[in-house]
Amino acid sequence: MFLSIKGIVKNNSQNLYRFNRVHSVLFRKNSSLVDDFSPSQSNFNVHSHNFNILKDPIEHDTTLPSFMVGYENGFLPRQDPLAKLPYRFYALENLLQNMPIHLPDGREGLLANGQLGDAVKRDLPQFDVSDITDQRLLSGSVIYLYRIALFGDYTFLASSYLLEPCDIMYREKKDYGLGREILPKNIAIPLNIVANKLNAFPFMEYARSHSLYNYQRIDPTKPIVYPNLKLVRAFAGTAPERGFILVHVSMVARSGNLIKCTMETLEAAQEKVNKTFKFNNALKNLIDTMNSINQEMETMWERSNSEDYLKFRTFIMGSKNQPMFPNGVIYEGVSEKPLFYRGESGATDSMIPCMDNLLQITSKLPNNPLTEVLKDFRKYRPANHKEFLDFVQRRAEEVNVRGFAIQVSLYLANMDQIRAFRHRHWNFTKEYVIKNSKHPVATGGSPIVTWLPNQLGTILDQMNKIGQTIDYNKLTPENKIIIDEIINKVDAQERVLKREVKFLKEQFGSSQDRVVI
Ligand code: HEM
Numbered sequence: 001m002f003l004s005i006k007g008i009v010k011n012n013s014q015n016l017y018r019f020n021r022v023h024s025v026l027f028r029k030n031s032s033l034v035d036d037f038s039p040s041q042s043n044f045n046v047h048s049h050n051f052n053i054l055k056d057p058i059e060h061d062t063t064l065p066s067f068m069v070g071y072e073n074g075f076l077p078r079q080d081p082l083a084k085l086p087y088r089f090y091a092l093e094n095l096l097q098n099m100p101i102h103l104p105d106g107r108e109g110l111l112a113n114g115q116l117g118d119a120v121k122r123d124l125p126q127f128d129v130s131d132i133t134d135q136r137l138l139s140g141s142v143i144y145l146y147r148i149a150l151f152g153d154y155t156f157l158a159s160s161y162l163l164e165p166c167d168i169m170y171r172e173k174k175d176y177g178l179g180r181e182i183l184p185k186n187i188a189i190p191l192n193i194v195a196n197k198l199n200a201f202p203f204m205e206y207a208r209s210h211s212l213y214n215y216q217r218i219d220p221t222k223p224i225v226y227p228n229l230k231l232v233r234a235f236a237g238t239a240p241e242r243g244f245i246l247v248h249v250s251m252v253a254r255s256g257n258l259i260k261c262t263m264e265t266l267e268a269a270q271e272k273v274n275k276t277f278k279f280n281n282a283l284k285n286l287i288d289t290m291n292s293i294n295q296e297m298e299t300m301w302e303r304s305n306s307e308d309y310l311k312f313r314t315f316i317m318g319s320k321n322q323p324m325f326p327n328g329v330i331y332e333g334v335s336e337k338p339l340f341y342r343g344e345s346g347a348t349d350s351m352i353p354c355m356d357n358l359l360q361i362t363s364k365l366p367n368n369p370l371t372e373v374l375k376d377f378r379k380y381r382p383a384n385h386k387e388f389l390d391f392v393q394r395r396a397e398e399v400n401v402r403g404f405a406i407q408v409s410l411y412l413a414n415m416d417q418i419r420a421f422r423h424r425h426w427n428f429t430k431e432y433v434i435k436n437s438k439h440p441v442a443t444g445g446s447p448i449v450t451w452l453p454n455q456l457g458t459i460l461d462q463m464n465k466i467g468q469t470i471d472y473n474k475l476t477p478e479n480k481i482i483i484d485e486i487i488n489k490v491d492a493q494e495r496v497l498k499r500e501v502k503f504l505k506e507q508f509g510s511s512q513d514r515v516v517i
Pocket of ligand 1: 247344348455456
């Protein structure tokens with residue numbers, strides 16, 4: 001089912017998303033470690049004025065979900081990912097280690113010549129994972145680590161299995177052809193069980209599999225910074241793939257401060273009286289934090305070569321709105337109806353949505369099918385991240401952050417950080433994807449030339465509108481210079497973007513009008 005730009009037809013039945021509030025008892029323990037805890041207040045109290053942010057990642061506690069928003073861990077997991085499955089899953093571990101196109105010792109792996117499909121049928125037993133709440137399976141209680149590692153590994157295997165023929169065809173003909181339509185039960189059944197336990201879709205995800213749960217510290221005593229990171233799982237096994245994934249991780253490693261500044265901004269705006277200093281200070285720190293995240297993003301150019309991107313991208317495609325899966329995917333032993341899921345995408349990262357929500361940009365997005373896609377992406381996040389983003393959106397509207405931002409240069413400079421992210425990101429997409437491929441949709445199933453400009457265009461437009469309301473006579477000379485510089489840049493980028501999208505739409509044709517929710 002698809003949407004034309006003119007008419008929205010929702011098909012939520014494709015989604016098996018079960019947003020259970022099963023975590024409402026999470027904070028029974030460690031109450032001193034979370035903000036404003038009271039036993040009757042769940043982390044997800046939608047009417048609360050506050051949100052329980054972890055002050056400490058409580059790494060030793062392996063009974064809580066790995067992904068919980070924290071001042072230290074930010075949007076990364078509380079503990080480093082589990083790098084290896086226990087011996088019981090040797091056959092799965094072995095398959096995954098031998099899977100990448102290029103193996104660490106220089107040999108070719110199973111995906112190099114299309115041998116994975118047979119290996120899955122031949123070598124992978126159908127593991128029973130229904131008992132994985134049994135804590136005796138590993139020393140100590142590692143329920144969540146265990147589940148999430150299995151989820152990550154089964155999603156890696158599922159994507160490799162489904163997309164193996166597309167990768168081979170793309171290497172030969174620059175065309176993806178069709179993926180495998182049936183996910184065999186030795187992958188489908190255990191994947192579905194662990195996904196249910198995590199309230200995730202049974203498909204590769206940005207946070208809990210491909211990116212944010214896919215790193216190891218080389219030196220465990222040193223911080224999570226790019227030079228101290230290596231990958232756990234890979235498809236291609238090349239340096240550009242490693243760089244692509246780990247730049248995401250090293251950016252998100254800085255998100256603890258983003259969360260701190262977000263909460264301080266909301267608190268100051270809520271208290272209002274005499275809190276202008278606190279408010280401005282929080283906004284200033286937010287600019288610095290976003291700037292450091294954006295600087296880290298800039299390293300993508302050298303850490304992951306744009307020409308090699310398409311060599312590993314095939315495997316992160318989804319089954320929703322992807323020509324390779326016109327009929328979706330049957331999960332053998334799970335569902336007789338075909339299932340459709342968005343592919344792995346940074347669109348489900350939480351940093352930019354946090355900024356959008358805090359600065360009340362989200363409500364300014366146009367009411368169109370492209371914005372519906374953005375909302376659909378929200379479902380592909382860990383529950384705690386989603387709850388936090390919902391909280392920030394609601395609280396920012398309630399306390400009116402935009403209205404409280406008297407010092408408009410600070411508000412605008414923060415918007416400028418969102419603009420900088422989206423502008424650089426659009427440049428990545430043109431250089432890494434559009435320049436080398438005419439495939440009409442991105443990995444997450446969004447139309448490749450119109451979706452990102454929908455959001456970039458909105459931030460540019462909003463900044464321009466604010467620029468028009470500023471009384472320049474009331475600005476200090478210093479602020480006048482800052483605002484002038486920002487607005488001139490915005491003006492130029494808005495004009496260029498419109499021209500680019502018009503040109504690209506002509507090239508890509510009607511495919512860009514097809515929007516699936
Ligand atoms: C070579 C680098 C990158 C490329 C080619 C790329 C490509 C894309 C594409 C095509 C989309 C559209 C959504 C979809 O998948 O359907 C997207 C969305 C997104 N990606 Fe990336 N991405 C890159 C790096 C990053 C990095 C490092 C981050 C950092 C977290 C990131 C975060 C995002 C976000 C937040 C969105 C949603 C954009 C919005 O809200 O306007 N991406 N990406």
